[in-house]
Structures are given as structure tokens and as C-alpha cells.
Amino acid sequence: MENKKVLLNRENKITEELQATAYKKYKGLNLDYIEVFYVDYEVNEDTGLINRDKTTKHYTKKQIERNIKALKNAYNIAKGAASPLEIINFRNKYQISASTFSIILGFSKNTISNIENEGITSLPSGRLIKMCLENKNIIYQYLQLSDDIDKNKKVEISRRLMEEII
Amino acid sequence: MTQLPYTSDNITLIQDFLDETRKRISAGVEITFTQKANNELEDLVLDFDIDVQDIEDAIENLTPDNYYRGIDPSGKADFEVCAFCTTVGEDNVQIYLKYGLEVNGLQILLFSNHVPDYPMIHPFKN
Numbered sequence: 001m002e003n004k005k006v007l008l009n010r011e012n013k014i015t016e017e018l019q020a021t022a023y024k025k026y027k028g029l030n031l032d033y034i035e036v037f038y039v040d041y042e043v044n045e046d047t048g049l050i051n052r053d054k055t056t057k058h059y060t061k062k063q064i065e066r067n068i069k070a071l072k073n074a075y076n077i078a079k080g081a082a083s084p085l086e087i088i089n090f091r092n093k094y095q096i097s098a099s100t101f102s103i104i105l106g107f108s109k110n111t112i113s114n115i116e117n118e119g120i121t122s123l124p125s126g127r128l129i130k131m132c133l134e135n136k137n138i139i140y141q142y143l144q145l146s147d148d149i150d151k152n153k154k155v156e157i158s159r160r161l162m163e164e165i166i
Numbered sequence: 167m168t169q170l171p172y173t174s175d176n177i178t179l180i181q182d183f184l185d186e187t188r189k190r191i192s193a194g195v196e197i198t199f200t201q202k203a204n205n206e207l208e209d210l211v212l213d214f215d216i217d218v219q220d221i222e223d224a225i226e227n228l229t230p231d232n233y234y235r236g237i238d239p240s241g242k243a244d245f246e247v248c249a250f251c252t253t254v255g256e257d258n259v260q261i262y263l264k265y266g267l268e269v270n271g272l273q274i275l276l277f278s279n280h281v282p283d284y285p286m287i288h289p290f291k292n
Contacts, residue, residue, distance in 0.1 A: 010268065010271060010273055024205075024208060026208075026209075026212055037201075037204075043200070043244065043245055043266065043275055043277075045200070045202075045247060045264060045266070045277035045278070046167055046247070047238070047243055047247075048238060048243030048244055048245035048246060048247040048266055049243055049244055049245075050244040050245075056200065056201055057200075057201040057204070058198055058199065058200060058201070058275075059198065059199040059200075059201075059203075059204050060196055060198060060199075061196040061197055061198075061199075061218055061222070062196070064199055064204065064207065064218045065217075065218055067204070068207075068208075068211050068217060068218065071208055071211060071212070072211065072212075075212060
């Protein structure tokens with residue numbers, strides 16, 4: 001069953017959190033991401049009067065924080081970073097856990113998991129990951145150089161990575 | 167929007183508006199953004215790495231010196247709306263900030279937060 005978030009509008013009536021795809025053009029980039037919001041009566045910003053005939057999108061502080069994360073993620077992907085979905089698909093294909101993939105790339109254990117759940121927050125990291133996803137040889141080399149992954153695991157992951165190449 | 171003349175009564179009026187804002191924020195009221203304010207914040211995020219907390223901090227740090235336009239003296243509105251000019255973020259980006267306080271409620275509704283299109287005067291400064 002879908003668990004819908006609810007909040008209170010200006011008249012203290014329960015209203016649902018809604019979501020929609022937001023589109024933004026920024027310096028020649030077309031960004032799109034899922035934004036969350038709720039609707040309430042429009043307020044005229046010059047007169048301060050509520051227009052009870054028209055509702056518009058409104059955003060709580062928490063919704064804005066989530067939307068900004070999604071926007072930055074979309075921006076970083078448009079600038080060449082890997083998307084969370086690309087990372088997940090890659091890991092699933094080669095059966096590498098998020099924590100292991102983090103260690104192979106030289107991040108802290110939870111970095112890849114955080115990126116997959118919350119989006120890319122750093123363009124340099126996102127681009128590094130993208131380059132690695134597009135060139136398995138780099139991941140293979142990093143795997144061999146990793147001190148924190150045991151030998152058997154290295155062999156297994158190496159075999160899966162190199163299967164297609166051979 | 168009306169620009170109030172520089173008088174001690176009007177300075178008190180703006181100070182009361184700012185005090186009420188701080189009182190609401192300290193009581194846990196969170197700032198609500200209109201769609202326009204949300205779109206403008208997106209630009210501040212991408213251009214200057216400003217976030218929502220920077221905007222809230224800027225609002226909490228306003229003084230009558232930052233006053234630009236408002237408040238409607240008729241007292242008939244659902245929101246008291248006032249505009250300010252201030253700076254945000256580590257780079258002290260100058261922004262135009264316009265928000266309203268709900269008269270018969272507690273909402274703090276942000277209408278505008280963007281880099282000014284033209285040099286802004288500070289009628290209550292000096």
C-alpha cells in the first residue's frame with residue numbers, strides 16, 4: 001500500500017504531499033528531476049491577500065531541501081557524473097555490494113550507498129565514478145590495488161569484471 | 167509596494183515585523199516557499215551554492231537597515247508583506263528578499279529571493 005505523506009495547509013486542513021517532474025534550463029543544460037510540494041491558496045505578493053479561487057504549488061523547508069538535493073543531482077549528471085541508477089545497475093550486473101564498490105574506488109564504506117540513496121553531491125566524485133563505469137579496466141586495477149578486500153573476493157570480482165572482455 | 171517614510175514609528179514597525187519573524191522561527195515555524203521563490207532559489211543554488219538554511223539565516227539576521235518596501239499600512243491584508251535587501255552565503259551574495267507574515271496564523275511565506283535586477287537603495291540606512 002502506498003504510504004502518502006500528509007501535511008497541514010494554511011487552514012490547518014490535511015493535504016497530501018504531491019510530486020511531479022520539474023524541468024529547468026540552466027546554462028544550456030536541460031535538467032529534470034522529481035520535485036515534491038503541496039498546494040494551498042495563492043497569496044498576492046503585493047497586496048498580501050489570499051486568493052481563495054486559485055491554488056498554487058507551495059514548498060515546506062524540508063521539501064525544498066529534498067528538491068535541492070534532486071536538482072544538484074540532476075545538474076551533476078548533466079555535467080557528466082554517473083547517475084545513482086547507473087551505479088546500481090553496474091553493481092547488480094557484476095554482483096558487487098555498495099560497500100565493496102566504495103572501497104574499490106577509494107571512498108569511505110558508505111559513500112556509494114549514500115550516493116545511490118540521496119544522489120550525487122560532488123561533481124568530481126560523480127565524474128570519477130562515471131569514468132570507472134565506462135572503463136572496467138580502471139575498476140579492475142583499483143580492485144587489485146585495494147588492501148581492504150580479501151584475496152578470494154578479489155578473484156571473484158575480477159573474474160566477473162573480465163568475463164565480457166575475454 | 168509602499169515605501170514607508172523614515173520615521174521612528176516606522177523603524178519600530180519594521181523592527182516589530184522582524185521580531186515577530188524571529189519569534190515564529192524560534193517557536194519552530196518553518197519558512198514556506200511559493201513556486202516563484204522556489205524557482206529563484208534553484209538559481210541561487212546552482213549559481214552560488216546557497217541553500218535553504220542560508221535564506222533562513224539571512225531572514226533571522228535582518229535589521230531595519232535592510233528595509234526596502236512594505237508594510238501595507240491599511241492592515242486589511244491576510245499577510246503583512248515586507249521586502250528587504252541583504253546578503254547570503256559565504257560569498258555575501260546580495261539578494262532581494264520579500265516575505266509575508268500571516269496575520270491570522272503563523273505562516274512565514276517567502277515570495278522572492280533573487281539577485282536584484284538593479285542597485286537597491288536602503289531607505290532606513292544611515
